[in-house]
Amino acid sequence: MFGLANPQRFMAFTRPLVPLLWAAAGVLLALGAWFSFTAPEDYQQGDTVRIMFVHVPAATLGLGAYAALGVSSFFALVFRHALADAAARAAALPGAAFTLLALITGSLWGKPMWGTWWVWDARLTSVFILFLFYLGYMALRAAIDDEARAARSAAVLGLVGLINLPIVRFSVDWWNTLHQRASLIRADGPSIDGAFLPALLTMMAAYGALFLALWITGIRTEVDRRRVVAARARAAAGA
């Protein structure tokens, strides 16, 4: 893992990986879409059960991207890896997009099922706060002109957000929750009907591949951008 912290080696390692990840994401998304539309209707929810195939992976990835952002921030702050900072930066926008997608699809599902677009329920509120954390992180990053300073300040905020997220989670859990409990990963096996598993699992894999593709492409773009900036600075110094 630390071997890949060298940007040169990282770029060489990920160059063949990026098209593979994009292809995997595309194939899995197409397959997942096929499974999603051929899955039977739920006896209670009818066609709206298909929203779950977008909603659950998006919410999972929204959380997972914040974990990636926080851990990258930790490495950027403690070990001063420039690549870790690029990784934290590249995780923010896709993570925010996934979280927003989870909020929107959840609200679309909530209208016919719960009879309301939005309730201030524990799960919904904590996901919304996660979205606010992303916004704060990106706002801080964008507001400081000096890149090195912006990177370090944003890393501290990302790390604090990572610690604070479970606290937010438990504090909002104090309210009664309308959102259903976890049904996929449980000690006694999935409680979800087997007919929906292929679609859900394929979509999970598709979203995972899509996030990895977006993330690694983002990191590579950031490394390239820094090289261009450095080359320009050298050219200007030489001229």
Added chain:
Amino acid sequence: MSALTQLIRREITGAWQGGGGPLMACGFLACAAVLPPLASDAGPGALVEAALPITWLALALASLLSLERLFERDLDDGSLDLLSLGPAPLEAVVLIKALAHFLANGAPLALAAPVCAVSLGAPAGAAPMILLAALIAGLGFTLTGTLGAALALGARRGGLLIAVTVLPLLIPPLIFGAAATAQAAGGGDFGPALILLIAYTLFALALTPLAGAAAVRAAQG
């Protein structure tokens, strides 16, 4: 040690002078508390229900006041560089700045909070609990806000940025504080919420000096 006491004295006088003092904060609290009754055309009964939430909202917003000036002025005139070179570690400087801000801003707000809540219709019996919870939560607000102010150093539009980054972090103390006072007002058991509120504030007390000092060092470059 004398360097630390000097610093405490300097920070407290700095926080009280120049319009940053308790009068301004309490004035803001009063303004924020008077707007919801005017904006709502519901009867007085609905206002009683909302008395505690309005108080907590006003407290959280008021705690953001003058955070922008906490480090910015010292960074601009170079005293922050002197402080970081001085005998006291930067962590202690950050903590002292936070405590001075609490004394000038958070503590007076906590004193005004029961008045605000009771005048909006909360039961008078809950006033001691509101004072206690507002004191503890105010310290947590200030410590978290200090971290936000340190992070926003050198940023454009610092004040707005502090609000956007700090308010999501203030959600746990807001929930616990509001729960404790609501329980006290309803005659319920306020213990668990109060203990969690204290836990949050202690957590912020441990984290803010370290993370704040790291952020200040980042801003100094």
